[in-house]
Amino acid sequence: FTSPCFEGRPERAEQRLNDLIGALIDHDWKKCYIIVRDEFKDMHELFETSEPSFTYRTPQSLQVVEFLETLWKEKGDGPLITMDAGPNIHLLFRPDQKELKKEILAAVHERFLK
Numbered sequence: 001f002t003s004p005c006f007e008g009r010p011e012r013a014e015q016r017l018n019d020l021i022g023a024l025i026d027h028d029w030k031k032c033y034i035i036v037r038d039e040f041k042d043m044h045e046l047f048e049t050s051e052p053s054f055t056y057r058t059p060q061s062l063q064v065v066e067f068l069e070t071l072w073k074e075k076g077d078g079p080l081i082t083m084d085a086g087p088n089i090h091l092l093f094r095p096d097q098k099e100l101k102k103e104i105l106a107a108v109h110e111r112f113l114k
Helices: 010-025 031-047 058-077 095-112
Strands: 080-083 089-092
Touching: 010 031, 010 058, 058 080, 058 089, 058 095
Parallel strands: none
Antiparallel strands: 080 089
């Protein structure tokens, strides 16, 4: 509770959950992407602005997230992107995104995991 960004956090999380449920019901994948992205960034911002501050995001994880966000902008589609309380990036794909999944995972491996 030491982050200045904590004010309104429970309400933001609750609203995002409700919005995400609605977006899933509506099959609005892009809206799901935006909600999930905003939620994980909000959560990590709390860590980084708390007292004492800490971060789980690494330079490499930030680069991967930026790369994935660029792909979304270029393609208008992609996986949902989130991070846990660690540097681990989680990608959630729809069943019809099997080829896109292969492309993205190959590109991430080639660029960042060699």
